[in-house]
Amino acid sequence: MIYAPTPSWQAALGAIARGEEQTPRAMPAGFYNDPNVLDFEIEHLFLNGWLCVGRADEVPQPGDYFTLEMLGEPLVITRDKDNQVRVLSNVCRHRGSIIMKGSGNSAKFTCPYHKWTYALDGKLMAAPLMDESTGLDTKACALPSFRTAEWMGYVFVNLDGKAEDFADSVQGINPYVKNYHNEEMLTVQAGPEHWPVNWKLLAENFLEGYHLTPVHLNTLHPMCPTKLCEKVEGGPGFTGYKAHYSDNFEGRAPFHPDTTEEERNLSMMVWIYPGFVAAFSPNSTVFMSITPTGPDSLQTRWGVAAHKDTFESGEAQQRYDFAGSFNAEDKERLVDVHKGLSTTRYSGRGHLAPADYEGTIWDFYQYVAKRLPIESARKEQ
Ligand code: FES
Ligand SMILES: [Fe+2]
Numbered sequence: 001m002i003y004a005p006t007p008s009w010q011a012a013l014g015a016i017a018r019g020e021e022q023t024p025r026a027m028p029a030g031f032y033n034d035p036n037v038l039d040f041e042i043e044h045l046f047l048n049g050w051l052c053v054g055r056a057d058e059v060p061q062p063g064d065y066f067t068l069e070m071l072g073e074p075l076v077i078t079r080d081k082d083n084q085v086r087v088l089s090n091v092c093r094h095r096g097s098i099i100m101k102g103s104g105n106s107a108k109f110t111c112p113y114h115k116w117t118y119a120l121d122g123k124l125m126a127a128p129l130m131d132e133s134t135g136l137d138t139k140a141c142a143l144p145s146f147r148t149a150e151w152m153g154y155v156f157v158n159l160d161g162k163a164e165d166f167a168d169s170v171q172g173i174n175p176y177v178k179n180y181h182n183e184e185m186l187t188v189q190a191g192p193e194h195w196p197v198n199w200k201l202l203a204e205n206f207l208e209g210y211h212l213t214p215v216h217l218n219t220l221h222p223m224c225p226t227k228l229c230e231k232v233e234g235g236p237g238f239t240g241y242k243a244h245y246s247d248n249f250e251g252r253a254p255f256h257p258d259t260t261e262e263e264r265n266l267s268m269m270v271w272i273y274p275g276f277v278a279a280f281s282p283n284s285t286v287f288m289s290i291t292p293t294g295p296d297s298l299q300t301r302w303g304v305a306a307h308k309d310t311f312e313s314g315e316a317q318q319r320y321d322f323a324g325s326f327n328a329e330d331k332e333r334l335v336d337v338h339k340g341l342s343t344t345r346y347s348g349r350g351h352l353a354p355a356d357y358e359g360t361i362w363d364f365y366q367y368v369a370k371r372l373p374i375e376s377a378r379k380e381q
Contacts, residue, residue: 009034012349017369024355024362028348029341032198035295042292044371045274046071050149050156050166050237052276052289053077055187055305056085057153063120066103068192068301070291073159075146076100076109080120087157088122089144099143109143118143153183153305154276154287169237169272176232176240176268179258180280182305188284188316190303195331197338199275199290199298204364205330206277206288207269209241210357215333219326223249224267231359239363241356243267243279252282254309271360273367283307284319296338302327 009031015021031037053068054077065078067090074090076099088109090099097113100106108125109118117126122143130136147158149166156166195202205211209229213221224243231241244266245251255264259282268280275290284306293299304323306316340346352358 009037013365013369013372016365024352024359026348026350026352026361027365029346031348032200032338032341033295038292038295040372041274041368042071044373045368046291047160048158048162049274050158050163050169050272050276051274051291052154052156052272052287052301053087054155054190054289054301054303055153055287056150056155056183057185057305058187058190059085061105063105063107064103065100065106065109067100070157070299071159074098075157076143077155078120082121084121085148085150085155086121087146087148087155088118089146091143092116093124093141093143094127116141121145152177152181153185156276164237169235172233172235173238173240173270173272176242177270177280179256179260179263180268180282180285181256181258182280182285184256184308185285185305186308186311186316188304188306188311188320190287190301192299192301194293195298195300195334196296197298197331197334198295198341199292200364201334201337202288202298202300202330203271203275203277203290204361205334206279207239207241207271207360207364208353208358209243209269210353211330211333212243215329216326219322219329222246226357229356231355231357234360234363234366236367238270238272239360239367240268240270241360243269252284254307255282256307269360271364273364283310284316286319286323 009028012028051070058066059077059079062079062081062083065076068075068077076088076090079085092099092111094114094116097111099109099111115128119125122145124138124141127136147161149156209226212224213226223245225246228244229241230244251264264282270280271277278285278287284304286304288300288302290298290300304320306319310316352362
């Protein structure tokens with residue numbers, strides 16, 4: 001049997017890091033299905049990166065909370081008595097039980113196992129029957145509070161505390177999205193979903209316009225067809241493109257008064273690396289926070305935030321339902337792609353479409369190539 005040997009993803013990344021790849025091409029299939037890639041990604045993209053856990057308005061009052069697991073780390077997202085949004089470890093300091101489940105409002109977090117009780121800022125308030133003779137230092141038993149950053153109403157967390165400054169890394173994307181004022185929008189609905197595909201396939205798919213017309217012929221194509229996509233320049237922590245609306249598309253009122261005429265007639269597609277993708281439309285935003293749960297599976301905590309005047313009419317809910325329908329179209333395609341990547345005749349390295357359509361994927365590869373310290377790949381010719 002003769003077929004092209006599959007180049008290694010390490011060699012391809014190394015060539016990209018050295019600037020030797022002249023023609024933008026898809027990565028070798030192994031980039032998406034080799035279990036070893038995941039270890040690199042978790043260490044060099046996710047643990048030291050910024051991951052979106054949701055929106056600040058999902059916990060509007062002190063004591064509001066919701067739980068979320070990311071990269072195997074159980075988290076509780078809450079608002080403390082000083083009105084500060086916090087992301088706490090949801091693991092009891094006594095013997096490791098998970099503390100809170102689901103979402104709600106609570107004045108304190110009590111572990112169901114032996115009833116150690118924590119304040120909203122994580123401090124240990126009570127530990128039954130543990131008097132001073134046990135030597136328990138309550139100050140040392142606070143739930144760890146992760147480093148967070150709030151951006152346009154979205155809450156990001158850095159799990160290892162060593163990420164570069166969030167504001168610096170996304171600075172270049174702000175001019176494209178600030179006028180939509182997502183910090184004034186309200187979350188319609190958000191929650192986690194699990195897909196049986198590699199996480200990069202979904203992130204890349206969300207951020208390329210090449211598939212809009214063929215995959216979303218009756219949903220997104222009438223609004224923002226492939227041929228009107230226009231890439232913007234990426235930066236160290238992001239990439240994006242403008243999905244311009246067709247002339248005969250009505251647009252999406254109500255608009256924030258700060259938006260320009262152009263901004264009222266496009267969806268700004270944004271990817272904040274590694275896993276936050278969003279479509280900023282004039283009156284609503286579809287957002288996703290994608291993390292791997294294995295080489296062949298992902299979690300996406302996705303939702304919709306909308307202008308407050310779209311709720312009463314039911315339009316906000318319609319936006320969410322609409323996102324659900326085009327997400328389903330994407331999922332069907334990506335399950336097929338994931339399967340195709342593990343076949344003998346597909347070696348990867350298919351040519352990418354021009355920058356306006358798939359240039360964002362090429363930007364993403366550059367970002368990964370810079371962050372993965374693959375010594376062998378850097379030397380490989
Ligand atoms: S494990 Fe939480 S109180 Fe014992
Ligand atoms: Fe899509």
